[in-house]
Amino acid sequence: MTVLHSSALPGQPARHRVCVLPGDGVGVEVVEAVLPIFEALALPIDLDFGQIGWECWRTGGDPVPAETWVKIAAADATLLGAITSKALQEAEAELPEHLRNTSRVYVSPVIQLRQRLSLYANVRPVTDVLGEGRFRFTVIRENTEGLYAGLDFAAIPAEFEPVLKARELAGAPWHRDSPEDATMTVRLQTRAGLTRLFRYAFDYARKHGYPRVTLADKPNVLRYSGAFAKGILESVATDYPDIAYNIDNVDAVALWMIRRPERFGVIVAENMFGDILSDLGAGVMGGLGFAPSANIGDAGAYFEPVHGSAPAHVGQNKANPSAMFLSLALLLEHLGYHAQALAIEQAVAQVVKHDCQTYDSGGQATTRQCAAAIIERSVLNLSPLNPQTENGRALPARSHA
Structure with missing residues (x-):
């Protein structure tokens, strides 16, 4: 059911609209399990549902229908479920017969969203969800250029x-x-693209209390493009004297993410290097089932879990909803609901460590069981009786070393 956005009445706080695109496979199941949290936390947010993904391609030859773009444009942010993507020949074979051989080319919906909306910063927080808070850092990946620029x-x-x-x-x-x-x-990097990426990384570090920004690149091999990026980084860094910065070889960063993840604050990288490092970060967290992401631009944003649509697991009610809850927390933080976002982050850690685990964590809890537990705990975390809250609001996030 679509809940249309409505303006706030005089004297009431403004409401936000979120476009919800459940996607494919287990994405639909996870989204359905997570959505009750909007009502449970009494969030002043209206949900507008749209269609995206493989079934849209199979039936109409367009994985992002025109009406979905309209819904995205009308929303303050978009929540996206997992998406199915296949190789070009497979995509062509699954089109309706009347649409085959009509020069239609399948382009992943996430790539379309990032390119069309200029969502240049892919933000992937990496937190010690399953442990004792030993590490907390963020990989910020350039989304529109680099080796994924389409050249x-x-x-x-x-x-x-x-x-x-x-x-x-x-x-x-x-x-x-x-x-x-x-x-x-071709690895395409522009001055404008790198400047806005590095500036976003430093702003993010300052906002979240990180003392350092690390550029992960390969300047000893990619000498000219590496020197180009280095010069831009150094120029941007002059505006942030409170934030240290360094440039490390991407392979060394991968090594130290595993051995000493606590040494990092913000890791920023071009598209392909950032793609690899951010998935490695998911592994450091405990798996893709815990990995959230945000895709941010100057005039738009969407939020999605990193895991895929897992066709083999559809209908089994076993997918881990944690990544979607953490992605939703990023969305709420983006919209200004900081207490609710922190309550959800805390709830995920509390539930997956003490209450229930899905199959990917060695447990037997279902998607809906785990989701219900996280929602219940999120509500408790906002309670004025909870010692982790103050005056009915969750305590602010600590600075991240």
């Missing part, structure tokens, strides 16, 4: 041939007989 070619474009031939004449180690004997992907 991916099945054969060498004619414009690049002179460059490659010059390298080959100079003794390049590769061998090819024609342009079709090689592929090419």
Whole structure:
């Protein structure tokens, strides 16, 4: 059922509208289990439901229908469930027969959202949910440029041939007989793109009490693009004298994320490096079932759990809802509901450590059982009788070292 946004009455606080896109597979089950928290916490938020994902592609040839874009544009933020994506040939084969061979190309909905809405910052908090709070850091990944900018070619474009031939004449180690004997992907980084990314990373560090920003790159190999990024980082850093910064090789960052995760504050990286590190961060947390994400731009935002649609688990009521709750907490923080966001974050940690665990944590609790426990605990965390709250509001988050 769609609950349409309504303006607040005079004297009442403004209401927000959130577009809810359940997605595919277990995404639908998880979203259904989590949504009761809006009512349980008495949040002044109206939900507007839309369609997105694989079934939209299979039936209409567009994974993000036009009416969904309208709903997203009308909302203050979007909550997205897990999405199914498949390779180009598989996608073509699953189209209705009348839409096949019509030059339709499947583009992942999440890529469409990030590109069309210019959601340049992918924010992935990594917290010690299952432990004793030993580490808490955030990976901020550039979302629109880098190796995922879309400059991916099945054969060498004619414009690049002179460059490659010059390298080959100079003794390049590769061998090819024609342009079709090689592929090419270009890592595109612009001054504007890196500047806004680094500025967001420093702002995020300052807001959340992190003392350091680490750029994860590979400047010893990617010398020119690495030097380009370094210069921009140093320029931006002059506006944040209270925040330290450094540049580490991405492989070293991966190593230390596992061995000493507590050493990091904000890790910022271009698209592909950030993609890999953020999933590694999910592993450090305990798995994708605990990994939330936010996708932020200057004029829009959507929030989603990192895990996939898990077709093999559909209908089994076993998916871990923790990542969706933590993604929802990021959404609420974005909209200004800080106490409620913290109450949910605390509830997830309390429940998964002491009350119930889904199959991915070695337990047997169902999606709905775990979700109900987290909702109940979230309400208790906001109670004025709870020692972790003050005057009926959850205590503010501590600074993160």
